[in-house]
Amino acid sequence: MDFDTPLFDSPLAEAWIRAIAAAVEEEQARLTELDSAIGDGDHGSNLQRGFAAALTALDGLQPTGPGAVLSKTGATLISKVGGASGPLYGKAFRAIGAALPEPADPAVLAEALAAGLDAIRALGKAEPGDKTIVDAWTPAVAAFRTAAAAGATLPEAATAAADAADQGARDTVPLQARKGRASYLGERSIGHQDPGATSTALLFRTLADITSH
């Protein structure tokens, strides 16, 4: 193993969740704005509530590895958030956590993130192109995997994933929603960026930020 490549360990996992909580707090108004256009305007406040609860849960945790941090986060999101984002993000973090019993190199983290995407797709039954969080997760996981396979460092792979998630979120604008509450609007959902894909992009951007610094 190349020792210049930092591993994804418990402190990094915890830093990631803290960074997501801060980003969600900061971007709450924008997420709510996006959700008001095609949903019911609570995506920002729901995620803010969930990640704030996750921070509280992590305060009392003696993690046995990065997976324990993420699994605890996932369980907290499921029990505190509700809506669609609670179970989807909750199951994703639990799946990622289950795949990371110990500090991981980029290749292992790539497979864990892929397991998170699988969990989301199994529960939400959404396909790429349905205008959901899957539209940001799918390119992000693919980019992370490709970068890791090419020998990228953790910051490099995470940055590639974040860029791909951003693009995936922007690419939801022209789509007509086929899943979730936005699907009730039919053609009127076209022209708006999906709030879930946007929060997913935030999540990957924070991963890039905390691994780069």
Add this chain to the structure above:
Amino acid sequence: MKKLINTPESVLEDALAGVAAAHPELTVDIPNRVITRATRPAGPKVALISGGGSGHEPLHGGFVGPGMLDAACPGEVFTSPVPDQMLAAAKAVENGAGVVFVVKNYTGDVMNFELAAELAAEEGLEVRTVLVNDDVAVEDSTWTAGRRGTGATVLVEKTAGALAERGAGLDEVATLGERVNAASRSFAVALTAATVPAAGKPGFDLPEDEIEVGVGIHGEPGRRREKLRPARDLAAEVVETILTDHHLTPGDEVIALLNGLGATPLLELYVVYGEVAARLAERGITVARSLVGNYVTSLDMAGFSLTLTKADAQLVDLWDAPVDTPALKRA
């Protein structure tokens, strides 16, 4: 935003405290966010549990009581409850005959109740889920999340609740619930948007003279926007939209629910209901029973929904059965 609240974050807790204070016949578990009957039914009885986002009052907490629900799980405003709530409710009211979850077809509700059913099964509870999806405004296909659950929820909870009270078994109660859902169609028109306290402003901007046609109950816009017309025209369109989908024929009987979305006075709801009844009479459809009022609301949204449930002797009998809940009482 001008609302009678303390803080946007405490709306649900504060409202539950009020429910507890107003209704000694209910038990309100505020930390777990579960409302149950204060008195347990004697002997084994199928337990009926429903839940969903808050902001639709009296749905669902207002329908807890003899003849209807055993427990309700309110989520955050317009946000489905979490699986822990349903599990706590199921453990509190399970009475040896199994549990029926009544779930409105919204992605979040469906997923959270699915997780709750898994958890309940792990604890050895027998659970059946009845999915309500009556809203004809949404095209039901493999390419959508399917039709929303709206007004028919009240009919499912009332009739299945009555059947459970009579001692029917788990499969029988769940099958009846599914049958009532299949016999029901709804359609809604909004005159204003709803304001979610946490968002602080209306979910959509609607000019004074325009309406949203085909809305749901969560403040999301409808399928299209048009100019406001007289109640007569709106009622005719809503009836026609439902009948296009429902295939009722002259001589059929229905139970009709003319439901207010929260900010429309009863005076106006009766204006609309009069027109609805006249249109149905023209089509040769008999209204066996009717209910007019605010039952499945959308916070402060103005407007109405119409639900028509094709009725038969059993459904009318179950509809007429005694019920004693905060929002629906019948001796």
